[in-house]
Amino acid sequence: MSLPTRDKIIETRAVTKRFGGRKSLFKPATSVSAVNGVSLTIKRGETFSIVGESGCGKSTLARLLVRLLTPSDGAVLYDGNDISALSEQEMRRLRKDLQFVFQDPFSSLNPRMTVGALIEEPMKVHTALTRTERRQKVAELLNKVGLRPAFANRYPHEFSGGQRQRIGIARALASGPKVIVGDEPVSALDVSVQAQVINLLEDLKSEFDLTLILIAHDLAVIRHMSDRVAVMYLGEIVELAPNDALFDKPLHPYTQALMRAIPIASPHGRSMKAALLGDVPSPLDPPSGCRFHPRCPHATDLCSREKPTPANVADDRTVACHHWEKIADDAQPPVQEPPRSNNAEKRFALFRTRSQQKEPTTAARP
Amino acid sequence: MPTEAPVLEVQDLSLRFKGAPANIVDGLSFAVRPGETLCIVGESGCGKSVTALSLMGLLPRGVARVMSGTATFAGQDLLALPERALADLRGDRISMIFQEPMTSLNPSYRIGDQISEIVLRHRPVSRVQARARALEMLERVKIPAASSRLDDYPHELSGGMRQRVMIAMALANDPVLLIADEPTTALDVTIQAQIIDLIEDLQKESGTALIMITHDLGVVAEIADRVCVMYAGRAVEEGPVAAIFDDPQHPYTIGLMSSVPSVGPRSGKLATIGGMVPAIDNMPSGCRFTPRCPFAGTGCETTPALVELGPSHRAACHYAPLESAFAEAAG
Numbered sequence: 001m002s003l004p005t006r007d008k009i010i011e012t013r014a015v016t017k018r019f020g021g022r023k024s025l026f027k028p029a030t031s032v033s034a035v036n037g038v039s040l041t042i043k044r045g046e047t048f049s050i051v052g053e054s055g056c057g058k059s060t061l062a063r064l065l066v067r068l069l070t071p072s073d074g075a076v077l078y079d080g081n082d083i084s085a086l087s088e089q090e091m092r093r094l095r096k097d098l099q100f101v102f103q104d105p106f107s108s109l110n111p112r113m114t115v116g117a118l119i120e121e122p123m124k125v126h127t128a129l130t131r132t133e134r135r136q137k138v139a140e141l142l143n144k145v146g147l148r149p150a151f152a153n154r155y156p157h158e159f160s161g162g163q164r165q166r167i168g169i170a171r172a173l174a175s176g177p178k179v180i181v182g183d184e185p186v187s188a189l190d191v192s193v194q195a196q197v198i199n200l201l202e203d204l205k206s207e208f209d210l211t212l213i214l215i216a217h218d219l220a221v222i223r224h225m226s227d228r229v230a231v232m233y234l235g236e237i238v239e240l241a242p243n244d245a246l247f248d249k250p251l252h253p254y255t256q257a258l259m260r261a262i263p264i265a266s267p268h269g270r271s272m273k274a275a276l277l278g279d280v281p282s283p284l285d286p287p288s289g290c291r292f293h294p295r296c297p298h299a300t301d302l303c304s305r306e307k308p309t310p311a312n313v314a315d316d317r318t319v320a321c322h323h324w325e326k327i328a329d330d331a332q333p334p335v336q337e338p339p340r341s342n343n344a345e346k347r348f349a350l351f352r353t354r355s356q357q358k359e360p361t362t363a364a365r366p
Numbered sequence: 367m368p369t370e371a372p373v374l375e376v377q378d379l380s381l382r383f384k385g386a387p388a389n390i391v392d393g394l395s396f397a398v399r400p401g402e403t404l405c406i407v408g409e410s411g412c413g414k415s416v417t418a419l420s421l422m423g424l425l426p427r428g429v430a431r432v433m434s435g436t437a438t439f440a441g442q443d444l445l446a447l448p449e450r451a452l453a454d455l456r457g458d459r460i461s462m463i464f465q466e467p468m469t470s471l472n473p474s475y476r477i478g479d480q481i482s483e484i485v486l487r488h489r490p491v492s493r494v495q496a497r498a499r500a501l502e503m504l505e506r507v508k509i510p511a512a513s514s515r516l517d518d519y520p521h522e523l524s525g526g527m528r529q530r531v532m533i534a535m536a537l538a539n540d541p542v543l544l545i546a547d548e549p550t551t552a553l554d555v556t557i558q559a560q561i562i563d564l565i566e567d568l569q570k571e572s573g574t575a576l577i578m579i580t581h582d583l584g585v586v587a588e589i590a591d592r593v594c595v596m597y598a599g600r601a602v603e604e605g606p607v608a609a610i611f612d613d614p615q616h617p618y619t620i621g622l623m624s625s626v627p628s629v630g631p632r633s634g635k636l637a638t639i640g641g642m643v644p645a646i647d648n649m650p651s652g653c654r655f656t657p658r659c660p661f662a663g664t665g666c667e668t669t670p671a672l673v674e675l676g677p678s679h680r681a682a683c684h685y686a687p688l689e690s691a692f693a694e695a696a697g
Contacts, residue, residue, distance in 0.1 A: 053555070053556065054525075162642060191581060192409060192622060193642060195626075195627075195636040202635070217554065219555070221627055224628070224636070225627075244631065261558065262555060263558070263582065263585050264587060265584045265586075265587050265611075266611055267590070277560075278510075280554075337628050340611075341611075341612035341613065343613045344613065344614055344620075347688055348623070348637065350620075351624055355640065
């Protein structure tokens with residue numbers, strides 16, 4: 001890729017993570033390549049999403065990107081410097097820049113610390129702020145994420161899931177990061193709260209000039225938030241493309257199947273068909289050649305023999321499939337929601353207008 | 367619309383947890399007819415799962431109490447039946463599928479035995495016949511190489527396969543009513559699509575009435591005939607699926623639909639419903655949506671009744687239809 005270095009914030013080169021592999025008396029060593037030779041570049045300031053089903057390695061990849069896991073092979077570059085071999089001490093300095101928001105707001109906050117202490121902690125480690133300055137910043141951050149500064153003295157258990165996720169986000173922001181990775185940051189939340197947190201993440205991203213890396217399985221959330229999307233299957237990226245291009249014309253058969261499986265929120269669009277049979281194979285014993293071939297409707301002999309290399313098919317777009325050109329033509333029409341009825345549209349608009357008039361009562365009533 | 371007598375008719379159901387100051391389910395009524403799919407939609411804590419459990423007689427004794435209401439099933443009130451009679455119905459005439467297939471299957475029994483057990487409990491058959499039925503059911507839910515899977519333990523199956531086994535168990539005795547509580551929530555999208563296809567096919571074959579509890583509007587649009595939207599223990603809107611999506615009347619339904627991101631091209635920021643679901647010890651009087659409702663005004667401190675706004679389409683809002691009450695902002 002010919003991007004100037006200053007536009008790349010994170011880059012991976014054939015990064016691989018293997019788990020397990022301890023030999024026992026009775027069994028030969030077995031190991032799982034959760035992430036297998038992934039190369040990608042994340043641009044400064046973009047929202048980059050990684051999508052895939054359980055076990056595809058998306059969370060592992062996210063952790064590798066910010067060195068919460070150490071790669072078994074390959075390299076991860078942050079701002080042009082290889083961070084895959086840095087010591088813990090050297091990494092600690094970088095943690096200031098690279099922050100993480102976890103999926104489960106119930107288990108990712110220490111229940112014995114007050115909200116204020118939780119948000120203050122990263123500042124103690126990473127900044128030279130005085131105690132008063134830190135307290136001030138905590139109040140400021142709570143405000144930013146839509147919580148009352150007075151909440152600083154409460155404990156996490158006093159808050160709902162959505163509020164806890166806001167606390168997690170405030171904590172991630174505390175060190176003044178450049179990159180925030182959200183590992184399914186909204187999937188544990190109810191729909192109405194999910195929308196609040198999605199909007200919050202978007203606002204904060206532009207306010208703080210963040211690069212956002214988003215891990216999600218919900219394609220609608222991805223469509224709404226991303227600039228570019230990587231689709232993963234069994235530890236490998238099968239397709240990487242700008243958001244609209246991917247949803248308008250998915251090229252990889254797996255991406256096509258994923259799109260067809262999305263339930264569309266309109267009774268007039270009933271079209272969901274299970275396009276894929278069977279389950280994801282065990283990563284302990286991944287299929288030969290293209291890892292998707294046993295479930296692929298277009299698979300040929302070639303696919304079981306040879307692993308496809310990611311081909312550059314357009315600007316900023318790669319797909320790893322031997323037959324993508326052939327199947328591109330019979331790809332289904334883009335995923336779309338049928339237009340809503342006038343009545344529905346009218347009321348949605350009315351709801352928006354009225355909600356805006358009623359601001360700022362949103363977000364954080366106790 | 368089918369006009370046959372309902373399989374199940376729930377009227378004015380109210381449930382309360384011990385020591386709670388308000389009902390967790392409050393005056394809920396709905397009906398489901400043979401072959402029909404009723405989706406109950408709502409967010410966590412709206413009372414949808416508790417409702418299902420109460421119908422099955424599965425609410426923990428001494429923890430939750432039925433305050434009022436009837437649930438008429440085949441001429442009997444489910445809420446008044448003795449435990450013994452309920453046990454005869456469960457798994458036979460009424461079955462249930464739960465969200466998490468791993469915790470609802472017994473990890474220490476082979477799946478063939480678990481399906482046989484449910485047949486033996488309700489039918490005068492031999493073990494051999496029950497096992498044959500188990501095999502037949504595994505084939506009906508399209509488990510590949512079913513005969514070799516009969517002797518598998520649940521941990522040997524994937525999440526999707528386990529949910530298929532749960533469905534096989536639930537349908538083994540040809541129930542007239544199937545209650546499915548978020549049956550695809552724990553599954554990946556491609557597997558979810560498989561399971562929903564399967565449930566739809568089996569329902570078509572058997573004519574079973576289905577109550578599907580879900581929070582996912584996509585799933586609702588895909589599978590429902592009728593929809594009941596619940597908020598904080600009450601039905602706020604109900605009607606045929608097309609009416610709910612094309613002519614949503616209650617502010618909560620409207621807010622919920624506009625806060626779901628679309629898979630189509632992005633159209634600006636998501637609308638949100640401010641605030642959060644009220645806690646049970648802090649229930650607003652009157653309409654429970656009032657504190658979060660952008661339309662709330664005078665009158666909302668009294669509880670609105672469900673009012674007919676279209677053919678069998680009802681909503682509980684003092685201001686519905688909203689555009690006539692708020693004409694000034696509509697233009």
